[in-house]
Amino acid sequence: MYLKTGVADKELVSNALPTEERRGSGPYAIIECFQEIPCNPCTEICPFGSILPMDDINDLPRMDYDSCTGCGLCAAICPGLAIFIVDESYSDTVASVSIPYEFVPLPQKGDIVEMMDRAGEYVTDGKVLRVVPNKKYQNTPVVTVEVPKDKVNEVRFLQPKQKTEIAMPKADPDDTENLPDTTIICRCENITVGEVRKMIDQGYDDFDELKRLIRTGMGPCQGRTCRHLIMQEISRRTGKKFDEIELGAFRPPTKPIQLEQLIGGKEDV
Amino acid sequence: MREVDIAIVGGGPAGLMAADAAASNGASVLLLERDGHLGGQLVKQTHKFFGSEKQYASIRGVKIATILEEKLKEMSDLVEIWTNATALGLYEDGVLTVEKGKKFVKVKPKRIVVATGASEKFLTFVNNDLPGIYGAGAVQTLMNVNGVRPGQRVLMVGAGNIGLIVSYQLLQAGVKVAAIIDAAPTIGGYLVHASKIRRAGVPIITSHTVTRAYGKEAVEGATIVALDEKWQPLPGTEQELDVDVICISVGLSPLAELLWQAGCEMRYVPQLGGHVPVRDSLLKTTVDEIYIAGDLTGIEEASSAMVEGRLAGLAAASSLGFKSDSLEADILDCKEQLKSLRSGPVGDHINQGMALVMSDK
Numbered sequence: 001m002y003l004k005t006g007v008a009d010k011e012l013v014s015n016a017l018p019t020e021e022r023r024g025s026g027p028y029a030i031i032e033c034f035q036e037i038p039c040n041p042c043t044e045i046c047p048f049g050s051i052l053p054m055d056d057i058n059d060l061p062r063m064d065y066d067s068c069t070g071c072g073l074c075a076a077i078c079p080g081l082a083i084f085i086v087d088e089s090y091s092d093t094v095a096s097v098s099i100p101y102e103f104v105p106l107p108q109k110g111d112i113v114e115m116m117d118r119a120g121e122y123v124t125d126g127k128v129l130r131v132v133p134n135k136k137y138q139n140t141p142v143v144t145v146e147v148p149k150d151k152v153n154e155v156r157f158l159q160p161k162q163k164t165e166i167a168m169p170k171a172d173p174d175d176t177e178n179l180p181d182t183t184i185i186c187r188c189e190n191i192t193v194g195e196v197r198k199m200i201d202q203g204y205d206d207f208d209e210l211k212r213l214i215r216t217g218m219g220p221c222q223g224r225t226c227r228h229l230i231m232q233e234i235s236r237r238t239g240k241k242f243d244e245i246e247l248g249a250f251r252p253p254t255k256p257i258q259l260e261q262l263i264g265g266k267e268d269v
Numbered sequence: 270m271r272e273v274d275i276a277i278v279g280g281g282p283a284g285l286m287a288a289d290a291a292a293s294n295g296a297s298v299l300l301l302e303r304d305g306h307l308g309g310q311l312v313k314q315t316h317k318f319f320g321s322e323k324q325y326a327s328i329r330g331v332k333i334a335t336i337l338e339e340k341l342k343e344m345s346d347l348v349e350i351w352t353n354a355t356a357l358g359l360y361e362d363g364v365l366t367v368e369k370g371k372k373f374v375k376v377k378p379k380r381i382v383v384a385t386g387a388s389e390k391f392l393t394f395v396n397n398d399l400p401g402i403y404g405a406g407a408v409q410t411l412m413n414v415n416g417v418r419p420g421q422r423v424l425m426v427g428a429g430n431i432g433l434i435v436s437y438q439l440l441q442a443g444v445k446v447a448a449i450i451d452a453a454p455t456i457g458g459y460l461v462h463a464s465k466i467r468r469a470g471v472p473i474i475t476s477h478t479v480t481r482a483y484g485k486e487a488v489e490g491a492t493i494v495a496l497d498e499k500w501q502p503l504p505g506t507e508q509e510l511d512v513d514v515i516c517i518s519v520g521l522s523p524l525a526e527l528l529w530q531a532g533c534e535m536r537y538v539p540q541l542g543g544h545v546p547v548r549d550s551l552l553k554t555t556v557d558e559i560y561i562a563g564d565l566t567g568i569e570e571a572s573s574a575m576v577e578g579r580l581a582g583l584a585a586a587s588s589l590g591f592k593s594d595s596l597e598a599d600i601l602d603c604k605e606q607l608k609s610l611r612s613g614p615v616g617d618h619i620n621q622g623m624a625l626v627m628s629d630k
Contacts, residue, residue, distance in 0.1 A: 003455035004475045006463030035460040036613040038572070039319040041327040057321055058613025077327045079317035080461025103441055120470030138317055138329055157468035184398040193393060224388040228522060228543070233393075243537035247544065250529035252358020252366060261373045 007119045008032055017153065018065040027070025027087035027096075030153070031061045033080060042074045042083065075100050076137035085144070086152055095152035096129055098144040106131055106141055107160065115147055115155035124151050126158065185233065186226040188219020196230060200237045206246035207231060217248075220256055273299040273349070275585050276365055276378035278356045278527065281309020282571045283384035283563025283578035285337040290582030290599070291382070292347040295591040299376065300341070300348060301367060303355040307341075308334030309386060311571065313409040315441075316434055319459070320572035323606060330571065331413075356385075359527040363558055380558050380585040383528060384578060387521035387542065387564035392426065395481040401488030405435045405518035412442050420514035424491045425449040426479050427518035430458035430570070435518060436466050447510050450477040450493055452500060452519075459615075478502070479515060488513050523565045531556055540622030541567030549629045550604070551584035552577060560585045567622055576606045 002008050012034050022028065031042065031051070036058045043051045043061065050068035051061050075083040075098055085098035107113050107128045115126040126145035133141050147155055181194025195214055207223070207230060210216045216230055217223030227247070235242050275291045277284045280302030288300045306312065314330025325333045341348050351369055358366040365376040389404040391397075403411075403419055405427070411417045423444055425436045428451035436446045449466070454476050456463045463473055476496045483490040495506035522543040529535060534547040534555040545567050546554045553560050562581040563574035580603035587596055611619050 002460060004473075006456055006460060006467035006473045008460075008464060032464065033461055035615075037319060037459050037461075037615050038321075038570075038610045038613055039326060040321050044322060045327075056612055057609050058616070077317075078461075079319050079327050080459065081465045082461040116468055116470065118464065118468050120468050138327060138332075140317070157470075159469075179393055180395055183393055183395055185393055187391075187398055190398075222526075224522075224524070225391045228390055229393050247529075250526045252360070252530055253368070254357050254526045255355060255368075257357065257368050257373070261368065261371060 002034065005119070008034055013118075013153065018063070022065045023086075023088050026089045027085055028065055028068050029063065029070060029072075029074050029083055029085055031063060031074070031078075031083050032156075033061055033078075033082045036060060039079060041077050041079065045073045045077045047071065047073065072098055072132070072142055073137070075142050076132070076134040076140050081140070084156065085142075088149060088152060091149070093149055094146050095149040096144050096146050097126075097152050097155060098142050099156060099158060100140050101143045101158065102140055103159075105160075106133075107143060107158065112161065113145060113158040114161060115145065115151070116157040116159065117154050118156050120157065123155050124148055126155065185229050186216040186219070188221050188226075189215045189217075191216050193233065196233055197237060200234055205234050205238050205240070207234075207248035208246060211248060222255060223248075270364070271299070271374065271376045273297050273376065273378045274589055274591070275299070275380045275382060275582070276301065276376055277382045277384060277582075278365070279309065279384035279386055279563065279565075280304070280307040280350070280352070281384060281386050281563060281574070282311055282333070282337070283386075283565075283574040283581070284309070284382070285334075285341065286575045286578030287382045287384060287560075287562055287582035287585070288348055289337065289340050289344075290579040291586040291591070292341070292344045294583065294586040294593050294596060296347070296586040296589060298348045299378065300350045301354045301356055302350070302352045305352050307338045307350065307352065310406070310409075311337075313406075313413045314434075314571070315413055315438060318572060319570065320610065321606075324572035324575055324610070326572070333571075333575075356527055359383075359531040359559075361532055378558075379589055380560065382560045382562060382578075382581045382585055383525075383565060384561070384563040384574075384581070385524040385527065385565050387568055388524050389517070390520045390522055392479070392517055392519055394479050396484070397482060399482050399484050399488050400486070401484065401513055402482060402515045402517065405431050405516050408435055408514075408516050409438065412438060418442055418444050419516070420488075420512075421445065422447050422512045423514040423516050424479065424493070424510050424512040425516045425518060427451055427520070428453075428456045428458055428463065428473055428475065429518060429520065430462060431521075432516075432518035433458040433462040433466055435516065436471060437462065437469075439516075440466070440469055440471070444514075446471045447512050448493070449473045450479065451475050452478045452496055454498075480507070482515055483509075488515055491515050521564060521568045523568065525565055528554060528559065528561070528565075531559060533559060536626050538567070538622045538625050540618040541626070545622075545626055547626050547628050550627065551600070552581040553584060553588075555628065567619060567626075569619055570610075573607060573610050573619075576603050576610070579603050580607070 274296040311334035562577040
């Protein structure tokens with residue numbers, strides 16, 4: 001599901017956690033980075049070598065929890081904002097989570113904020129313990145919030161009170177049949193799909209022919225926006241493969257210029 | 270006619286690195302950038318980059334642009350920078366024509382590195398010409414360059430890295446994101462990006478596309494629909510979203526007009542984003558004087574674009590006899606960095622695509 005929703009599955013997250021014993025013995029970093037991408041700043045920044053060196057830059061980060069002190073440098077530097085610092089050791093009822101937070105206004109120490117889970121759903125309120133601006137680390141502030149202990153590995157985002165709902169209204173059913181002829185396909189020259197289809201049906205099935213006949217691609221964009229769409233339409237209509245369709249000639253100038261500039265052009269600068 | 274050892278077209282991550290590498294080896298460089306400032310897409314990237322230290326990992330894109338620009342300014346005796354300069358044509362005799370400000374100028378370089386990047390793909394759907402429908406790049410420019418919010422509530426179409434990152438930046442700017450949809454059955458971008466948007470409450474809905482925008486004068490809503498395994502709409506699954514912005518982020522196409530003009534051999538390689546140039550392992554095209562780097566070679570991350578830029582700059586300089594003592598080692602280093610960036614599962618499609626356009630092995 002992670003690949004469809006962007007919300008990490010429960011097992012992925014629980015596998016990233018250290019042992020119960022380690023969780024109780026002091027702050028630790030939890031790295032929620034579950035896709036192999038070319039990225040390694042976390043391994044370079046850790047002053048304790050707790051994020052183990054990678055053999056390949058695409059490797060997933062691996063932790064040595066015994067040496068991790070929960071200092072938080074990795075949370076500040078991670079380009080994916082995927083590292084959090086959790087401290088479950090200082091109370092029986094509450095724990096703290098430190099979250100990289102790049103929004104304004106920044107919360108202040110003592111503020112009560114709403115804490116959300118990985119899917120953006122409200123879980124609980126939390127109290128801001130500290131805000132570290134991290135000017136040295138590309139200005140990614142890290143906000144530490146106290147939350148009920150059993151929620152500390154559930155919450156991963158915060159926002160000021162007065163949450164605004166983002167609702168998805170249910171719609172009236174609408175036609176999903178073929179794209180109507182009146183839809184614009186070449187924005188510069190205001191040419192519709194219908195005009196293009198009419199020409200294709202008459203046998204004009206490459207980009208240059210259409211350009212000469214109906215001016216598609218002759219505006220300021222010179223086909224940068226519409227060439228692809230027109231070729232797709234030719235492909236759909238004629239059954240030709242995309243790479244079999246003539247793209248048309250590319251000639252200077254790459255953008256429209258005033259004739260005056262050519263006339264007044266000088267050989268030397 | 271302006272003469273120079275190496276002209277570099279495009280002042281984004283690839284072009285900046287190419288200029289640095291070529292000049293560090295002693296070649297004179299002319300860097301052309303169509304925008305008023307250097308950096309290309311980097312200047313809009315307010316997030317921290319992935320990769321390793323060598324590719325400036327964990328530094329925000331906008332800052333990387335400044336770092337690279339500063340390096341070039343230290344070599345101003347060899348590097349000339351033209352901003353507001355658009356390459357208009359690249360001819361078979363190697364002449365490059367440029368619109369510089371309001372002037373039309375010809376340049377005759379000994380070598381050219383083309384690093385023009387990519388352009389955004391678009392979608393056809395009903396009322397796709399209503400105001401309020403943007404490409405993701407335009408939304409980024411509005412917000413991160415000009416400080417303007419595009420609207421109040423956004424439907425993001427496309428869950429690749431750009432769609433995910435721009436959604437995150439919209440949230441940071443205080444704009445609501447109603448949903449991120451993607452026609453593919455799974456999220457295309459990095460999952461850590463997806464997770465940080467998801468936990469902020471934005472739904473990511475895969476196997477869905479947009480079929481219609483509503484609105485009189487501007488976007489007032491959008492209809493999305495579920496797709497089956499064959500990517501066909503499933504009638505009865507339509508949902509209406511209350512949004513005033515539809516942001517399109519459905520992929521990029523390599524921007525290769527200059528290479529077509531110059532007669533470089535091109536191939537259609539879907540894994541790399543469209544028609545891309547055939548090249549050798551030093552990023553030389555089938556035209557001897559022309560080298561390539563960045564998204565133009567195939568759509569990838571900025572980290573790879575920077576390494577490719579350096580490689581193309583080194584190779585172009587070397588072909589003219591400009592060689593520092595460390596040149597061979599530097600070239601090897603670039604090749605190893607690229608191999609390592611592409612060695613994981615997310616690099617599979619890149620490697621498949623590269624195999625189809627390499628003129629040497």
